[in-house]
Amino acid sequence: MNERATWLRTHTCGELTLADEGREVVLNGWIENHRDHGQIVFLDLRDRYGVTQVFADQDTAAADDGLFDTLSKLGSEDVLSIRGVVRSRGADKVNKDRSTGEIEVVAHSVTVLSEAETPPFEIVDQAEANEELRMRYRYLDLRRRPLVEAMVKRSRFVTAVRTFLQDHGFLDIETPILTKSTPEGARDYLVPSRVHPGKFFALPQSPQIFKQLCMVAGLDRYYQIARCFRDEDLRADRQPEFTQIDLEMSFVEENDVLDLVEGLVVHSMKEGFGIEIPRPFPRFDFDDAIARYGSDKPDLRFGMELIDCTELAKKSDFKVFSAAVETGGIVKGLLAEGAADKFSRKQIDKLTEFVKGYGAKGLAWGKVTDKGVEGAISKFYGGDAGAELIARMGAKPGDLMLFGADSSKVVHRALGELRVQLGEQLGLRDPNEFRCCWVLNFPMFEFNDDKGIWQYAHNPFSAPVDWNVGDFGVDTENIRSRAYDFVMNGWELGSGSVRIHKPELQARVFDFLGISEQEQRENFGFVLDAYQYGGPPHGGIAIGVDRMVTLALARESIRDVIAFPKTATAYDLMAEAPGGVSPEQMAELQILSTAKVEEDGE
RNA sequence: GGGGGCGUAGCUCAAUUGGUUAGAGUACCGGACUGUCGAUCCGGUGGUUGCGGGUUCGAGUCCCGUCGCCCUCGCCA
Numbered sequence: 224m225n226e227r228a229t230w231l232r233t234h235t236c237g238e239l240t241l242a243d244e245g246r247e248v249v250l251n252g253w254i255e256n257h258r259d260h261g262q263i264v265f266l267d268l269r270d271r272y273g274v275t276q277v278f279a280d281q282d283t284a285a286a287d288d289g290l291f292d293t294l295s296k297l298g299s300e301d302v303l304s305i306r307g308v309v310r311s312r313g314a315d316k317v318n319k320d321r322s323t324g325e326i327e328v329v330a331h332s333v334t335v336l337s338e339a340e341t342p343p344f345e346i347v348d349q350a351e352a353n354e355e356l357r358m359r360y361r362y363l364d365l366r367r368r369p370l371v372e373a374m375v376k377r378s379r380f381v382t383a384v385r386t387f388l389q390d391h392g393f394l395d396i397e398t399p400i401l402t403k404s405t406p407e408g409a410r411d412y413l414v415p416s417r418v419h420p421g422k423f424f425a426l427p428q429s430p431q432i433f434k435q436l437c438m439v440a441g442l443d444r445y446y447q448i449a450r451c452f453r454d455e456d457l458r459a460d461r462q463p464e465f466t467q468i469d470l471e472m473s474f475v476e477e478n479d480v481l482d483l484v485e486g487l488v489v490h491s492m493k494e495g496f497g498i499e500i501p502r503p504f505p506r507f508d509f510d511d512a513i514a515r516y517g518s519d520k521p522d523l524r525f526g527m528e529l530i531d532c533t534e535l536a537k538k539s540d541f542k543v544f545s546a547a548v549e550t551g552g553i554v555k556g557l558l559a560e561g562a563a564d565k566f567s568r569k570q571i572d573k574l575t576e577f578v579k580g581y582g583a584k585g586l587a588w589g590k591v592t593d594k595g596v597e598g599a600i601s602k603f604y605g606g607d608a609g610a611e612l613i614a615r616m617g618a619k620p621g622d623l624m625l626f627g628a629d630s631s632k633v634v635h636r637a638l639g640e641l642r643v644q645l646g647e648q649l650g651l652r653d654p655n656e657f658r659c660c661w662v663l664n665f666p667m668f669e670f671n672d673d674k675g676i677w678q679y680a681h682n683p684f685s686a687p688v689d690w691n692v693g694d695f696g697v698d699t700e701n702i703r704s705r706a707y708d709f710v711m712n713g714w715e716l717g718s719g720s721v722r723i724h725k726p727e728l729q730a731r732v733f734d735f736l737g738i739s740e741q742e743q744r745e746n747f748g749f750v751l752d753a754y755q756y757g758g759p760p761h762g763g764i765a766i767g768v769d770r771m772v773t774l775a776l777a778r779e780s781i782r783d784v785i786a787f788p789k790t791a792t793a794y795d796l797m798a799e800a801p802g803g804v805s806p807e808q809m810a811e812l813q814i815l816s817t818a819k820v821e822e823d824g825e
Numbered sequence: 826g827g828g829g830g831c832g833u834a835g836c837u838c839a840a841u842u843g844g845u846u847a848g849a850g851u852a853c854c855g856g857a858c859u860g861u862c863g864a865u866c867c868g869g870u871g872g873u874u875g876c877g878g879g880u881u882c883g884a885g886u887c888c889c890g891u892c893g894c895c896c897u898c899g900c901c902a
Contacts, residue, residue, distance in 0.1 A: 342835090344835080428901095456899085
């Protein structure tokens with residue numbers, strides 16, 4: 224053997240136990256901590272698998288003259304190979320926080336594999352440095368155990384997904400990353416073509432069209448752990464590139480897809496994170512979800528459903544209520560049980576500001592006492608009216624009632640968000656609980672107020688619920704599509720539908736949306752053509768991996784489960800991407816930039 | 826594009842109404858120490874207060890602009 228063999232590890236830093244006592248081992252890893260007591264030294268050696276304590280004193284150093292000198296020079300994050308013997312620490316010295324806490328490795332020799340500069344921040348489990356710095360040095364942040372855990376479990380999760388889908392007859396099929404821009408949907412990331420001057424590829428917002436063409440091809444069951452790209456502004460749960468479990472199945476209806484996905488979710492959450500999820504997932508009609516939770520992604524970990532008080536409000540002396548009803552609006556209430564003394568006037572003002580952020584003009588409220596309603600609306604709800612309201616709300620003394628009065632859209636939006644906010648503030652959302660559900664029968668079309676036109680609400684390939692729907696222009700807002708969302712703990716994790724597989728129907732949808740035949744040809748010509756040659760009935764879904772892993776690990780942001788994330792301005796602080804390109808590169812692509820940039824075109 | 830928060834030592838933070846030489850913890854460097862595991866003890870280095878301008882006798886602090894990060898509304902079929 225060559226030199227390598229002398230330092231090559233025999234074990235990782237996470238696997239030695241009392242069972243290995245007396246064994247000669249070689250460990251490789253980074254110095255996490257260094258405790259020098261003069262005649263005796265402790266090192267914590269870290270790798271992906273764990274941390275093992277290394278021990279050295281005068282006696283052990285006898286085997287290697289340089290050992291003590293070397294150890295005294297060592298600093299944080301130096302990379303070492305340690306050769307030594309596993310020894311029991313003794314009962315009084317066990318470190319219970321580590322799997323290797325019962326043993327230590329008595330060092331006989333050490334090889335410095337790499338010396339490290341002092342890192343710009345301390346690599347400890349509880350991050351102290353700010354995220355900006357940690358993103359710039361992501362390779363250091365990734366040494367921290369919470370990040371390692373995220374990477375390990377994410378990998379396990381994705382593997383479980385693949386195993387499940389392979390076992391259910393799905394084929395892992397790659398679709399193009401360089402594809403075609405379409406005017407609909409999110410903004411595309413574009414890639415200029417050198418060979419076709421003036422033409423551009425787009426990065427896929429999802430493999431939607433290609434997976435449907437896989438169905439036309441007869442591949443029957445497709446899946447892909449697919450990277451998707453959307454050039455829109457970021458959020459804690461949104462990155463410009465993200466990962467989806469994308470799948471599509473032929474000769475199926477809703478139940479087939481939903482059943483399969485439930486199995487997939489239960490299996491992979493268990494395998495990846497050890498999380499048990501009860502089946503079946505409850506199913507909500509879109510309208511019911513909105514009516515009961517004010518949201519199309521209800522968090523089912525707590526109740527506090529919206530209570531309709533419109534009938535009561537109609538006859539109220541309270542102008543805010545009666546006026547809302549008279550102008551075609553609604554009045555709904557939220558009941559925060561036992562919360563009356565948890566919210567001061569000031570705190571309720573804050574809730575009012577909160578709902579104003581979602582378009583509400585205000586927030587009516589009352590506290591329930593033995594004597595009736597107290598607070599802002601008490602003037603209008605004394606006596607019988609108050610008793611009636613309390614009965615309608617199902618309230619009891621000590622409860623806080625909150626009301627929204629406005630158009631249906633505003634009330635549901637504001638109270639839906641308020642419900643989640645209250646659930647958080649009152650501690651009703653158990654972070655260890657995972658409640659999934661389906662939301663079905665979404666509106667097919669949405670009216671765009673700005674543009675004054677109807678647009679599709681989900682995606683243009685979703686089939687209408689009524690297969691024989693004649694004229695989309697009649698009662699348009701009540702046409703439902705065979706689309707479904709997969710929701711977990713108030714997060715939309717997946718979205719899919721049964722697709723249109725008949726070209727005439729697809730053409731009618733495009734016609735109704737005002738997409739001319741010419742535009743249809745230009746953007747979707749090959750898709751429309753494909754369906755002329757026999758497309759099977761099919762449907763599918765795409766599930767957000769980043770969001771699902773974030774939820775499972777109870778992290779704040781999807782950045783916490785992505786190895787190399789970008790900032791809120793879609794910038795990679797580590798790679799410094801995007802960056803400039805040379806004039807030669809631009810010239811080759813026959814591209815000029817109109818951007819006013821002072822920095823040199825490096 | 827709009828709103829909000831933050832920016833002071835390598836890192837995390839402090840600094841009274843605008844007032845002396847901008848401090849602490851940690852990291853780092855040096856020393857001591859034979860059972861630590863956030864080791865401990867002693868000593869030390871370390872600052873363009875994000876950047877640019879303005880007001881003032883005097884600015885970390887006030888004003889204007891700008892840059893960066895985070896949250897959020899719009900946006901995200």
